[in-house]
Amino acid sequence: MSAEKPPVRLRLRRPCPICGKPSLQKYHPFCSARCADVDLSRWLGGRYAIPAEEEPDPGDEPPDPEQEES
Numbered sequence: 132m133s134a135e136k137p138p139v140r141l142r143l144r145r146p147c148p149i150c151g152k153p154s155l156q157k158y159h160p161f162c163s164a165r166c167a168d169v170d171l172s173r174w175l176g177g178r179y180a181i182p183a184e185e186e187p188d189p190g191d192e193p194p195d196p197e198q199e200e201s
């Protein structure tokens with residue numbers, strides 16, 4: 132018998148753009164909520180360093196210029 136396998140759905144799983152781990156569908160295209168958050172921060176500010184921990188973020192409020200170090 133020719134065990135013909137059904138064509139495997141070649142879903143191009145791109146690795147997490149943040150850390151390179153295989154992405155999870157839940158957090159697509161990231162591997163975790165943290166990485167998604169990191170990416171989001173990059174989009175929002177671009178100036179933020181990668182947050183090591185989830186810190187409370189005012190979100191809507193733009194960062195106070197006086198708090199900028201540069």
Ligand SMILES: [Zn+2]
Pocket residue numbers: 147148149150151152161162163166
């Ligand atoms: Zn990741």
